[in-house]
Amino acid sequence: MTTHKTCQASEETENAVLRGGELERFLGYRLRLAQILSYRKFEESFTDHGVAPRYLGLLGIVRANPGQLQNRLAEAVGLQRSSLVAILDRLEKEGILERRPIPDDRRAKGVWLTEHGESVVAVLSRAALEHEEGLTRGISPADRMRLIDMLGQVIDNLRD
Amino acid sequence: MTTHKTCQASEETENAVLRGGELERFLGYRLRLAQILSYRKFEESFTDHGVAPRYLGLLGIVRANPGQLQNRLAEAVGLQRSSLVAILDRLEKEGILERRPIPDDRRAKGVWLTEHGESVVAVLSRAALEHEEGLTRGISPADRMRLIDMLGQVIDNLRD
DNA sequence: CAGATATAGTTCGATGAAGAACTATACGTT
DNA sequence: AACGTATAGTTCTTCATCGAACTATATCTG
Numbered sequence: 348m349t350t351h352k353t354c355q356a357s358e359e360t361e362n363a364v365l366r367g368g369e370l371e372r373f374l375g376y377r378l379r380l381a382q383i384l385s386y387r388k389f390e391e392s393f394t395d396h397g398v399a400p401r402y403l404g405l406l407g408i409v410r411a412n413p414g415q416l417q418n419r420l421a422e423a424v425g426l427q428r429s430s431l432v433a434i435l436d437r438l439e440k441e442g443i444l445e446r447r448p449i450p451d452d453r454r455a456k457g458v459w460l461t462e463h464g465e466s467v468v469a470v471l472s473r474a475a476l477e478h479e480e481g482l483t484r485g486i487s488p489a490d491r492m493r494l495i496d497m498l499g500q501v502i503d504n505l506r507d
Numbered sequence: 508m509t510t511h512k513t514c515q516a517s518e519e520t521e522n523a524v525l526r527g528g529e530l531e532r533f534l535g536y537r538l539r540l541a542q543i544l545s546y547r548k549f550e551e552s553f554t555d556h557g558v559a560p561r562y563l564g565l566l567g568i569v570r571a572n573p574g575q576l577q578n579r580l581a582e583a584v585g586l587q588r589s590s591l592v593a594i595l596d597r598l599e600k601e602g603i604l605e606r607r608p609i610p611d612d613r614r615a616k617g618v619w620l621t622e623h624g625e626s627v628v629a630v631l632s633r634a635a636l637e638h639e640e641g642l643t644r645g646i647s648p649a650d651r652m653r654l655i656d657m658l659g660q661v662i663d664n665l666r667d
Numbered sequence: 668c669a670g671a672t673a674t675a676g677t678t679c680g681a682t683g684a685a686g687a688a689c690t691a692t693a694c695g696t697t
Numbered sequence: 698a699a700c701g702t703a704t705a706g707t708t709c710t711t712c713a714t715c716g717a718a719c720t721a722t723a724t725c726t727g
Contacts, residue, residue: 376564381665411526417676433712493653505541505548589686613691613692
């Protein structure tokens with residue numbers, strides 16, 4: 348392990364964020380980093396709306412699939428069933444969604460957005476659109492579509 | 508809120524993973540999902556190597572930037588400084604890396620991979636390559652490169 | 668029908684990450 | 698030099714998530 352002196356020419360690179368060398372060519376590496384940073388930035392832009400911003404993905408799934416079972420929702424967002432309990436408790440408490448027994452299976456509950464939840468999702472979705480513009484600066488609309496499609500392919504691959 | 512009957516034609520869609528409706532067009536949504544699933548799959552493929560697989564990204568950064576400060580590493584992987592402490596403790600305990608005081612700043616420590624750490628990273632990187640093949644099935648090599656480049660652009664945008 | 672097996676939602680303990688606060692150190696200003 | 702401000706790594710608490718275990722319910726098999 349050697350120590351090397353800083354020279355003037357590399358002062359600018361000294362202040363830059365460290366890079367991951369060969370791992371920069373790995374999709375998994377960039378996926379993780381992009382997600383952490385994106386997630387954080389989206390959440391930082393909210394000081395209201397309770398916990399809902401964090402769970403916009405889940406709320407979108409509930410909205411598109413009203414009355415679905417909790418285990419189905421957990422699967423869809425990539426969480427364990429047990430993790431979803433506290434989340435649903437919170438969102439239910441905030442009046443955003445409600446759980447109700449379903450007629451075919453007495454073990455299970457269906458999940459629905461409330462009217463309030465619908466409006467919260469609408470607000471957050473608009474904010475998310477704005478957030479997306481920051482994410483994709485310098486990327487053409489066509490390329491953005493390609494990016495999203497390819498991520499969809501990755502997701503499908505992982506779900507096989 | 509209406510309940511609707513299941514008909515035969517949608518039995519196949521009934522078993523499919525729930526989708527996110529309009530949110531499927533959001534990069535943030537797909538980023539998160541792709542990352543959760545990818546991360547989980549990568550980790551599931553390891554029963555040895557201690558905690559190292561989880562932190563391959565970090566180890567890659569350490570490897571590419573030997574002797575850098577902890578706060579710089581935390582920044583690079585998108586973690587808080589406090590979170591990095593326990594991680595480094597673990598990795599140091601497993602003989603993968605070492606922290607050492609640096610001469611210019613008595614508050615700070617530099618982080619280096621050990622020889623053992625180098626070999627662990629090599630093994631994990633090969634496994635990650637294999638993992639990548641599963642992720643990108645059905646995506647051409649050129650498109651995969653495009654995907655990675657675009658994610659790099661997203662990351663740079665988020666770091667501005 | 669009885670019993671074995673599987674499953675939905677929940678609880679609880681463990682783990683990883685964030686955030687506040689801390690100590691020691693460094694830097695800037697007067 | 699003295700003092701105010703900033704910072705690196707750490708500790709401790711809180712929170713989100715996982716995984717094991719649980720109870721009630723559903724399904725399958727003989």
